[in-house]
Amino acid sequence: MTPEEEKILEANKNFYSALQSLNIEEMESVWLPEEWVKCLHPGWDMLEGWEAVHESWQQIFENTKFMRITMGVQSVHVEKTIAWVCCTEKISSATEGRFETAYVQSTNIFKLHNGTWFLVHHHASHLPAPLNNDAAEVVQ
Amino acid sequence: MTPEEEKILEANKNFYSALQSLNIEEMESVWLPEEWVKCLHPGWDMLEGWEAVHESWQQIFENTKFMRITMGVQSVHVEKTIAWVCCTEKISSATEGRFETAYVQSTNIFKLHNGTWFLVHHHASHLPAPLNNDAAEVVQ
Numbered sequence: 001m002t003p004e005e006e007k008i009l010e011a012n013k014n015f016y017s018a019l020q021s022l023n024i025e026e027m028e029s030v031w032l033p034e035e036w037v038k039c040l041h042p043g044w045d046m047l048e049g050w051e052a053v054h055e056s057w058q059q060i061f062e063n064t065k066f067m068r069i070t071m072g073v074q075s076v077h078v079e080k081t082i083a084w085v086c087c088t089e090k091i092s093s094a095t096e097g098r099f100e101t102a103y104v105q106s107t108n109i110f111k112l113h114n115g116t117w118f119l120v121h122h123h124a125s126h127l128p129a130p131l132n133n134d135a136a137e138v139v140q
Numbered sequence: 141m142t143p144e145e146e147k148i149l150e151a152n153k154n155f156y157s158a159l160q161s162l163n164i165e166e167m168e169s170v171w172l173p174e175e176w177v178k179c180l181h182p183g184w185d186m187l188e189g190w191e192a193v194h195e196s197w198q199q200i201f202e203n204t205k206f207m208r209i210t211m212g213v214q215s216v217h218v219e220k221t222i223a224w225v226c227c228t229e230k231i232s233s234a235t236e237g238r239f240e241t242a243y244v245q246s247t248n249i250f251k252l253h254n255g256t257w258f259l260v261h262h263h264a265s266h267l268p269a270p271l272n273n274d275a276a277e278v279v280q
Contacts, residue, residue: 043268048215080220081220111219123245123247
């Protein structure tokens with residue numbers, strides 16, 4: 001793995017740490033706040049623009065009491081200033097009176113901006129089957 | 141819309157024409173046949189590498205009698221030699237003894253190679269609700 005690929009996987013890890021933290025400032029720090037960024041939460045319609053994406057994270061964080069993420073397989077592909085990470089996650093979460101576990105596959109696109117990799121596109125969808133536990137890594 | 145964006149949307153349209161045609165040669169012509177390309181069909185696990193992706197299309201085409209696609213909203217974002225298209229599709233298909241209609245959201249990543257935009261990543265997932273018919277366009 002190249003140093004650049006390591007940086008991108010670190011940016012990807014920071015995104016899932018922010019998600020697990022339920023902290024909106026952490027989530028703000030990983031995204032490029034542009035009007036063209038997009039985000040698809042599992043089961044939602046695709047959101048466009050930082051304002052709508054930001055609002056969705058606020059809404060999710062306000063309605064979630066607890067979230068625990070275990071990462072599965074991750075792969076990264078870089079093309080100069082754009083990179084995308086494909087990864088699987090097991091997400092256990094608790095909302096008002098409900099506990100659920102979801103298996104998710106994501107495509108996360110990052111853009112290099114002033115020397116830092118920022119998330120610009122998140123497409124997450126439900127997976128049919130549980131992850132392979134051999135590759136599991138708990139998000140810190 | 142810039143001429144480059146038009147070219148990318150044309151490449152995206154060619155992908156859905158190939159899908160609807162159930163013709164493997166047409167599908168081969170829109171992809172960059174690299175070992176790092178990826179493809180997620182709705183409800184499947186993510187496939188990696190042209191060999192696996194190609195095999196999946198063969199399998200889908202062999203098991204499908206008929207497919208009809210109506211495109212919904214499409215948007216494109218270009219960053220030099222990489223671009224991604226987000227689009228929704230209504231896919232009506234017939235397999236052995238079964239007819240079904242699916243609403244799908246896709247993220248398609250294209251790479252400019254020798255002056256032509258090729259598909260290198262397809263992530264498709266089921267949408268919760270029908271498309272907005274105002275933006276519908278039948279694939280020719």
